[in-house]
Amino acid sequence: MTVSAAPAEAILEESRGGRRRRVRGTSDARAYGLGFITAVYLLWALVPVAITVLFSFNEGRSRSTWQGFSLRWYTWDPTGSVLNDESIRNALSHTVLLAVLATIITVPLGVLFALALDRWRGRLPAGANFLALITFVIPEIALAIGLLFMVTYLATPFGLGTWAQVIGLVTFQLAYPIVICRARLLTIGAHYEEAARDLGASALGAVRRVILPMLFPAILVSAILVFADVLDDFVIVRYLSSDASTETTSMRIYQTARAAPTPALNAMATIILVVSALVIVLGWLAYRRWTRKQGESTDVSSLASTL
Numbered sequence: 001m002t003v004s005a006a007p008a009e010a011i012l013e014e015s016r017g018g019r020r021r022r023v024r025g026t027s028d029a030r031a032y033g034l035g036f037i038t039a040v041y042l043l044w045a046l047v048p049v050a051i052t053v054l055f056s057f058n059e060g061r062s063r064s065t066w067q068g069f070s071l072r073w074y075t076w077d078p079t080g081s082v083l084n085d086e087s088i089r090n091a092l093s094h095t096v097l098l099a100v101l102a103t104i105i106t107v108p109l110g111v112l113f114a115l116a117l118d119r120w121r122g123r124l125p126a127g128a129n130f131l132a133l134i135t136f137v138i139p140e141i142a143l144a145i146g147l148l149f150m151v152t153y154l155a156t157p158f159g160l161g162t163w164a165q166v167i168g169l170v171t172f173q174l175a176y177p178i179v180i181c182r183a184r185l186l187t188i189g190a191h192y193e194e195a196a197r198d199l200g201a202s203a204l205g206a207v208r209r210v211i212l213p214m215l216f217p218a219i220l221v222s223a224i225l226v227f228a229d230v231l232d233d234f235v236i237v238r239y240l241s242s243d244a245s246t247e248t249t250s251m252r253i254y255q256t257a258r259a260a261p262t263p264a265l266n267a268m269a270t271i272i273l274v275v276s277a278l279v280i281v282l283g284w285l286a287y288r289r290w291t292r293k294q295g296e297s298t299d300v301s302s303l304a305s306t307l
Helices: 002-055 072-076 086-119 123-136 140-153 162-173 175-188 191-198 203-214 216-231 235-239 249-257 263-294 300-306
Strands: none
Touching: 002 263, 072 263, 086 123, 086 162, 086 175, 086 203, 086 216, 086 249, 086 263, 123 162, 123 175, 140 162, 140 235, 162 175, 162 216, 162 235, 175 203, 175 216, 191 203, 203 216, 216 263, 235 249, 249 263
C-alpha cells in the first residue's frame, strides 16, 4: 500500500503545481493587460494637456508649429499676453472668484445637510436626500436653463451676473459634500458622539468637538473637488452670465477659439491648470498635517481613498 501511494502523491503534487503555474500565468497576463490599458489611457489624457502647456511657451502665434521658447504670451506681448490683455485678466480673476465663493458656500451647506440627513429619519428626509442628489442625474444644461428662466422671469433679489452664477454653481455642486460627508459619517458611526454625550457634552458640543474633527478629511476633499470643478465649469456660468465682466476662462477660450486663437489661450489654460494643481497640493499638505496629529497614514493613497 505504501509503495503504490507514493507515485499517486507525486502525480497529485505535479498536477497542483501545473495548476498554480497556469493561474500565475493567467494573473500575469491580466496584470500586463490592465497595465497596457492604463498606460494608453494616461497617454490619451495627458499628452494633449502637455501639448497645450508646451505651446503656451511658443514664441510665434502658431498653436501647432513650434517656433522657439518664450514667455511672450504670459508677459511681454503688448496686446495679446495674459499680463497685458485686460479681458484675459478679468476672465482669470472672475473664474477664481467664482471658485472661491462657491466653495465657501457649498462645503458648509453640504456638511450641515449631511449631518441633518444622518440624524433625520422618515419619509421627509428621504425626499430631501433625493432632491439633494438629483443634480447627479439632471443634465447640467437642463439645470442651467431652469436657473436662467428663474432669474429672468421670477422676482429674485438678484439678476444675471456674479451672484446668479454663484447660486447656480452652489446648486449644482452641493451633492458632492453631501455624498462624501455622509459616507464618512457612516464609517464613523454613532458611538463616538454617544460617548461624548455620556461624558457631559451637549449635542452641539459633541458635534463640534468630536464629529467635525473626524469629518475633516471629507470636508477637505469636498472643498478640493468643488473648487477644481468650478474652475472649468462652462454651461452654468455661460447661461447665467450678464456681460463681459462675468466672463470666465472657459467662456473666453470657447469664444476666442472659434475666431483667431493665439497661444495666449494656452497660457490661460495653463494658469488654470497650475491653480488646480496648487489647490490639490495644498489640500494634501493639510491632510498630511492632520493625519500626523492623528497618528494615521500620511501618503497620497490615503487621501485618494477618501475620494
